[in-house]
Amino acid sequence: MILQNLTQEFEQEVSNTRKLLAAIPEKDLGYRPSEVSWTMGELAQHIATIYYWYVGTFTQDVYDLAADHLERGDTNDIVATRAFFESNVEKARVALQSLTEEKLQLDWTMKVGERIVIGPVPRGIVARGFLFNHIYHHRGEMIVYLRATGNKVPGLYGPTYEDSNKGT
Structure with missing residues (x-):
């Protein structure tokens, strides 16, 4: 049941x-x-990268970030970052x-070389904290960045302030 709920949440949040x-x-x-x-x-790019970490989290008992060489591309190319995101989502889904x-x-457990940075902790706890909540945290930051630069924020959970009568 927990896995079914995580899968549904994953798809909605993607x-x-x-x-x-x-x-x-x-x-x-x-x-x-x-x-x-x-x-x-x-x-x-960091938000897109987190989806890649689902692979190491769900398929390995000990995930060593130092041994995992991920090609990220240019952070000044949003089209490439979106493609990177889509590729990582497919890997995460599998x-x-x-x-x-x-x-x-x-x-x-997650480590960087010999240094343990997370764990050992049950994988289900890691799914919520290191993966799901981590993405939500950085999406919140991105919303602030978008507003600070005068850009429209999309409604993720319903209308945004700007979409309401108060924001017009």
Whole structure:
């Protein structure tokens, strides 16, 4: 039952992420709200990259980021970032389909070389925190970036403020 719910949420949220990435204009990819923040293009690419991490999370008991060489492309090319997102979503979908309820209960660890950065923790907990919630967090940041640059924010869970009578 948990796996069925995660799969349904995954599909719904892929659609929302796609809407958000579609709203990012090429002209604003270099926008950075502060010197310590990512640019809009870097943030978009990070969101797309998280979908790739579903593979290591769902198919490996120990996922070593240092051993996984992912070609990301140019953060100043939103078309390429959107294609990267779509490719990663397909890989994530296959990995998600390989899961069982039992595998969700098994411990999972993420490391970078010899340094453990997550875990060991049950894979189901990792799915919520490291994957799903991580994407939601960065999508929220992207909404702020879009508004700060004067761009329209798509409605992900209904109309946006700008779509209501208050915003017009």
